[in-house]
Amino acid sequence: MENTKLEYDAEWLKLIDKLKSKLGKAPDLNAILFLIGVQEIGKGAMTFSKEQKQDLMHVGLCTVLCSSGYYQLSGVDTEGWPIFESVKSIPKFNLVEQEYFIRTHVKEYFADLD
Secondary structure, eight states: OOOOHHHHHHHHHHHHHHHHHHHSSOOOHHHHHHHHHHHHHTOOSOOOOHHHHHHHHHHHHHHHHHTTTSEEEEEEOTTSOEEEEEOSOOOOOOHHHHHHHHHHHHHHHHHHHO
């Protein structure tokens, strides 16, 4: 059965609180995708260019959407960054629906880590 809006919001806030306790401040969705990207490339603490930060958010997004079959990891480039292949089209959403869709996948990503 699908979560109610209150359950969904409570779960999201719990995740944000958990991340806040580790980071010192509450991250927004883009920051969370960036953190997932950093985690996935596995290079530890580094300084990233603006373009690399955007690439890391893309890595984070592709990573969380792999669980639903939207993307699959197809390899790594010469610098060790993951390469993803689009497997199926992401549904068209308005901004609110898109954020819900991504947040749901982010919650699943972190639930799988626990």
